[in-house]
Amino acid sequence: MRLNTTKTNATTFDIKKFANWILQIGDRDMLMDQNGEVEISIPKELLIQPVENPLMSLVQFVYRSILHNLKDVNFFQERAILAPTIESFEQVNDFMLSVIPGEEKNYLSSDTPCPSDEETKIQGEWFTSKFLNDVKCYGVPNHKLTLKVGVPIMLLRNLDQSNGLCNGTRFQVTDLGTNVISATVITDTNIGANILIPRMNLVPSDPGFPFKFQRRQFPLCLYFEMNINKSQGQSLSMVELFLPKPIFIHGHLYVAASRVKSMQGLKILILDEDSQVCNSTKNVVYKEVFENL
Numbered sequence: 001m002r003l004n005t006t007k008t009n010a011t012t013f014d015i016k017k018f019a020n021w022i023l024q025i026g027d028r029d030m031l032m033d034q035n036g037e038v039e040i041s042i043p044k045e046l047l048i049q050p051v052e053n054p055l056m057s058l059v060q061f062v063y064r065s066i067l068h069n070l071k072d073v074n075f076f077q078e079r080a081i082l083a084p085t086i087e088s089f090e091q092v093n094d095f096m097l098s099v100i101p102g103e104e105k106n107y108l109s110s111d112t113p114c115p116s117d118e119e120t121k122i123q124g125e126w127f128t129s130k131f132l133n134d135v136k137c138y139g140v141p142n143h144k145l146t147l148k149v150g151v152p153i154m155l156l157r158n159l160d161q162s163n164g165l166c167n168g169t170r171f172q173v174t175d176l177g178t179n180v181i182s183a184t185v186i187t188d189t190n191i192g193a194n195i196l197i198p199r200m201n202l203v204p205s206d207p208g209f210p211f212k213f214q215r216r217q218f219p220l221c222l223y224f225e226m227n228i229n230k231s232q233g234q235s236l237s238m239v240e241l242f243l244p245k246p247i248f249i250h251g252h253l254y255v256a257a258s259r260v261k262s263m264q265g266l267k268i269l270i271l272d273e274d275s276q277v278c279n280s281t282k283n284v285v286y287k288e289v290f291e292n293l
Contacts, residue, residue, distance in 0.1 A: 018263040026254030048269040050277040079238035081225035096224035109217035152223040164189035246282035
């Protein structure tokens with residue numbers, strides 16, 4: 001957590017209040033049920049109020065004047081929308097892509113099961129190309145990757161660590177070729193450098209995944225929104241937390257709220273089961289995690 005400090009007493013009080021609220025979210029002493037969950041109310045000043053189009057409210061807060069800043073590399077460095085699930089991640093990215101002018105280009109992957117001595121025949125029968133095309137998982141781009149010139153993207157694999165082109169590095173698309181994508185680095189080292197990104201053979205790294213397959217695709221995803229895991233370690237000026245479903249992983253609400261540098265830079269949009277805006281959400285903290293600390 002890296003909150004900006006100030007010299008004015010009133011604002012200093014607000015900073016301390018906000019910092020304490022964030023710390024309480026991750027506190028081991030918070031009263032939880034047996035599942036490590038508790039329903040918490042979000043401060044009114046942090047909430048997105050009920051509106052006709054909740055997704056548009058996300059744009060108006062985090063990406064206000066985006067159409068006038070597409071050529072400004074710095075615009076995308078300090079802002080992001082965070083979400084806990086792949087579905088909400090894609091929902092916002094698809095909406096943002098529709099806002100950006102220009103022609104879309106679709107890139108389709110080639111998906112194949114990873115062969116093994118004993119299971120090759122079974123894999124060939126069960127894991128057809130169509131089945132594998134529909135598989136979505138963290139850390140691997142979708143079968144269909146849709147981009148436009150000017151959109152922010154994020155690298156999902158280490159490409160050239162010696163030059164700072166690592167998993168999580170962000171870029172802005174400058175050209176959409178057939179075999180390579182041209183982009184400008186907007187974070188980490190080499191900001192402003194132009195690079196070419198090729199297709200790669202990608203295998204999901206999650207050990208809990210029930211089978212292995214290989215996807216040949218550009219190692220990229222749109223970056224208007226990112227999952228909360230990917231945001232760890234970052235410090236941003238503008239953060240919108242989008243919760244169409246409650247957080248379900250230990251500490252994720254704390255991680256998301258603590259990415260921002262000031263209270264004024266954070267807004268939270270919570271939807272209930274009927275997709276109506278509400279003011280409370282679940283927090284998950286497993287006290288067992290703290291036992292050996």
